[in-house]
Amino acid sequence: PRTAVVIPAAGKGVRLGPGAPKALRELGGTPMLVHAVRATARARAVELVVVVAPSDGVSAVRTLLDGHGLPEVAVVPGGDTRQDSVRLGLAALPDTVETVLVHDAARPLVPDETVDAVARAVRDGAPAVVPALPVTDTVKQVEPRGDGEPEPVTGTPDRGRLRAVQTPQGFSRKVLAEAHSRLTAQGEGATDDAGMVERLGVEVVVVPGHEEAFKVTRPLDLVLAEAVLARRRA
Ligand code: CTP
Numbered sequence: 001p002r003t004a005v006v007i008p009a010a011g012k013g014v015r016l017g018p019g020a021p022k023a024l025r026e027l028g029g030t031p032m033l034v035h036a037v038r039a040t041a042r043a044r045a046v047e048l049v050v051v052v053a054p055s056d057g058v059s060a061v062r063t064l065l066d067g068h069g070l071p072e073v074a075v076v077p078g079g080d081t082r083q084d085s086v087r088l089g090l091a092a093l094p095d096t097v098e099t100v101l102v103h104d105a106a107r108p109l110v111p112d113e114t115v116d117a118v119a120r121a122v123r124d125g126a127p128a129v130v131p132a133l134p135v136t137d138t139v140k141q142v143e144p145r146g147d148g149e150p151e152p153v154t155g156t157p158d159r160g161r162l163r164a165v166q167t168p169q170g171f172s173r174k175v176l177a178e179a180h181s182r183l184t185a186q187g188e189g190a191t192d193d194a195g196m197v198e199r200l201g202v203e204v205v206v207v208p209g210h211e212e213a214f215k216v217t218r219p220l221d222l223v224l225a226e227a228v229l230a231r232r233r234a
């Protein structure tokens, strides 16, 4: 395979509230992870899917994917942070893979057109590609307090230049692997994979994201995800 997707799914889903690990929570009766695997595997560009499972849940995830008719999907154990989990997923890729997409299990409804658009941009020569949408809220920078007291505003970035980034993020495999190994050795990180690559000084480009690629983070996101799924099924 030349193009692979790594799906980090080893998080706990603390912000979603009590229950099973987030990737295993159900949407329309099917675990979010299964939706995410199907959504990415459906894309024309994708030839291999690697799921990064909680380290104590590899066999449970294996059984789950087999039960949903997805025996060809590889499953590897993850780490304590998303960054660790992605690095472990990258390490499991065969040597032939040149383009890697990293897609959150927590974005189960991403359209396959978005996945293909990201993969295409990488194959066309961009070393790092992120799907993103314009920000709709005005964003304030503050002096964080954390104690519930009012927080002083320190700035208002120009909204027209801001983008909210999604996944899958697509990379030249070599570039992403190098970013992960270098920054990990330095004990550094970033909140997304593109951020790691930016630190190497590699150019990252944005392509249009999709509203339905939103991340399920808080309980209200589950309500929206169920509604999107019901609309698709209608
Ligand atoms: N992830 C992972 N390994 C971790 C932490 C996160 O593979 N140690 C994955 C999650 O499973 C998710 C994706 O990274 O698919 C995006 O992370 P996020 O939305 O933050 O999910 P969680 O970390 O599970 O949620 P929370 O932060 O609320 O606990």
Ligand code: MG
Pocket: 011
């Ligand atoms: Mg998290």
